[in-house]
Amino acid sequence: MFPALEPELKQETLPDPYEDFMYHHLQYYGYYKAQRGTLPNSATHQHIWKNNPRYLLNGSFGKREDLIPDRLQKEKHLYSLMLSSPFVKSRQLLYDDIGKVNPHLREPRDLFALFSGSALLQAPRWPVECEVIKERIHHIEWVPPQPEYFYQPTGNEKIPEIVGEEKGTIVYQLDSVPTEDCYFTSSRVGGKRGIIKELSVSLQGPEDNTLLFESRFESGNLQKAVRVNTFEYELTLRTDLYTNKHTQWFYFRVQNTRKDVTYRFTIVNLLKPKSLYTVGMKPLMYSQLDASTHSIGWRREGNEIKYYRNTAEDGQQPLYCLTWTARFPHDRDTCFFAHFYPYTYTDLQRFLLSVANSPVKSQFCKLRTLCRSLAGNTVYLLTITNPARTPQEAAAKKAVVLTARVHPGESNGSWIMKGFLDFILSNSPDAQLLRDIFIFKVVPMLNPDGVIVGNYRCSLAGRDLNRHYKTILKESFPCIWHTRNMIKRLLEEREVLLYCDFHGHSRKNNIFLYGCNNTNREFWLHERVFPLMLSKNAPDKFSFHSCNFKVQKCKEGTGRVVMWRMGILNSYTMESTFGGSTLGNKRDTHFTTEDLKSLGYHVCDTLLDFCDPDRTKFMQCLAELKELLQQEIHKKFKELGQDMDLERSWSDISLSDVESSTSGSDSSLSDGLPVHLLNIADELNQKKTMYKKKKKALKSRKQRNKQYQRHTLMPESKLTEDAPERAGFPSTLQKPPAFFRTSENASSSMMKYEKSRLNKKEKPGFTVSCDPKRSTNPSQEPAPSVKPSWSRNRHPGTRGSHRTAVAYPSLHVYTYP
Secondary structure (H helix, E strand, C coil), X not given: CCHHHCCCCCCCCCCCHHHHHHHHHHHHCCCECXXXXXXXXXXXXXXXXXXXXXXXXXXXXXXXXXXXXXXXXXXXXXXXXXXXXXXXXXXXXXXXXXXXXXXXXXXXHHHCCCCCCCCCCCCCEEECCCECCCCCCCCCCCCCCCCCECCCCCCCXXXXXXXXXXXXXXXXXXXXXXXXXXXXXXXXXXXCCCCCCCCCCCCCCCCCCCCEEECCCCCCCEEEEEEEECCEEEEEECCCCCCCCCCCCCEEEEECCCECCEEEEEEEXXXXXXXXXXXXXXXXXXXXXXXXXXXXXXXXXXXXXXXXXXXXXXXXXXXXXXXXXXXXXXXXCCEEEECCCCCCHHHHHHHHHHHHCCCCHHHHEEEEEEEECCCCCEEEEEEECCCCCCHHHHHHCEEXXXXXXXXXXXXXXXXXXXXXXXXXXXXXXXXXXXXXXEEEEXXXXXXXXXXXXXXXXXXXXXXXXXXXXXXXXXXXXXXXXXXXXXXXXXXXXXXXXXXXXXXXXXXXXXXXXXXXXXXXXXXXXXXXXXXXXXXXXXXXXXXXXXXXXXCCHHHCCXXXXXXXXXXXXXXXXXXXXXXXXXXXXXXXXXXXXXXXXXXXXXXXHHHHHHCCCCCHHHHHHHHHHHHHHHHHHHHHHHHCCXXXXXXXXXXXXXXXXXXXCCCCCCCHHHCCCCHHHHHHHHHHHHHHHHHCCCCCCCCCHHHHXXXXXXXXXXXXXXXXXXXXXXXXXXXXXXXXXXXXXXXXXXXXXXXXXXXXXXXXXXXXXXXXXXXHHHCCCCCCCCCCCCCXXXXXXXXXXXXXXXXXXXXXCCCCCCCCC
């Protein structure tokens, strides 16, 4: 095929016409980058092959001791040489190293994450306004040997007065933070160009005990730190980029610590009026010296914890404060504080890289690129299933769809997802069985941009993605659009048994599900079976009584409701607390990462119970649900002060009337167009207002009639006066001025006459309405069989035929339509 690369055993050096033609042909199409003299021809190949047989077998193919006598193997290695040659641009053809030559096309790159054994992690892309430090932040995983109990408030907690930068000293402040007045334009690896500024204050010497703050790393979001006392600091969190709200998540670093000293930290601009910090939740702290010397990771730390309203408000929206005290374990240590255990985009890539490099896991876990985010970061899609033996077996598999981190500040969703992936990719018999009967579609991080920049709830569009699953704006919300489209295609291929989106909850303890009440009586209460089973498998973590299945109007754009309306009966939002458990053996203790990962295992275990061919467990749960619901209905009627016999009619009561609304976050303020389109819409409205002509005031009926008569009827009257005989009757408009003066009275009397005549002729029980839009009693509707006739010409034999029909040519002529 390529004689220029194939050694021919010739004795003399002669130009080959075919070789010369192929050279020009391939050079024209760009396959060769070298000059003609640098390419080997047949003669040079003959010399090289005779004197150095390793020439064709060097580089990535290793060395060979002997010549290759078999012509087929020679051809195979020659093709391999062609592909490995630096002069060949194409990398689309692949050739097997063993067996016969079998060229095939390489998979398209965009379908893969391009992970390989020697590949580096894809560097996160940041908005160009964000400064990013070069230092890589990494934390070890660690499980505390003892339970970490909730903080017990004493009632004597100090409420520090907010001093502010007027009386304090700014020790850290971000220069420029994109707010609601800006919108995302572009991104790059490493964020803002130029030299990274040192934002913290400079220490005056070894005795200077000022803390050095930093948050310009993945998921960090501290905006400002003010020193108000020797060991007391006021902290301001950065809002979600391109917004002025959503401050709940925090994650920052402090350096230059002092041991055995009590520090106080106060966050001054939180937005939620209720928080788990009021019922004993503690912040998390991480010491790098403890991690390096004792392998101790994140732990709960804090005393004198108080969550209260900020009295020094800016007047725009109420703010709340969180204050706590902490003692650092070492001098001059580097420590971190966080709202919850961080799980960054780089952490996810490390995990996916380990899966891709595993020769076993990569056989049943295929890694793909679902799409690119606004900033160009990869949104990964995992397809997990065992290879089917027959096409019929593959087609019979049902699908399960799991997603996480649509809200970037809810990192607990990533830890549950990690636990699920650890189990489903293991060699456990239950995991193998699940891979045999299901196809799992997993999107482990729906909002990588928000995770990278440290947002709590929004994407770089400045909007809550979990309110836009019905969107048609593919470019503005690519992650959500492609996820919904992927599920839509999946539903066309097979049944999707379950959809679950992993979230975090900031106001309730335990773990629970939000579902959707089923209106089909055939599957009544079936959507509640899976949550009830999960509560039985994880009784010390999962609370069925905290579950809710009401579909609210404000939640119509969430993934849970949209997937349910697409036909997925078991469509859920899993809410895991930032705090801990109030159940069983774990009562009043914080959740660890191991607790959250174990719930991922329990999801798999419950899935097996839910799909067990033996329906005993399913039917038991269904009977238990009916009993629980009946008790709930009785309780509801008792609260309302009503006594009702529900033995027969209780199952017909709407379940939405029984349940209260979900206590999730209200993100209606984050709904609507993305920020950049909102700005464009505002500009268009301003231009439209600028060039809009002033509207003329509406005229009265009398003025409109006169105008109509002047422009329309005057020409008609002149034509009638000129030729009255052609009309067949004498002209009635010989004195238009006198008639115009009385036209309004004539029209009014005519309308009154018509109204009285119709009222006399109307049938009993039928209400005549000339204008249905003005009907004052909407309950009185005409019977479908009665069709009122508005014809003026009556048959001589009908009732009322003795009345003489009077023609009123002015009725519709002189009244302006």
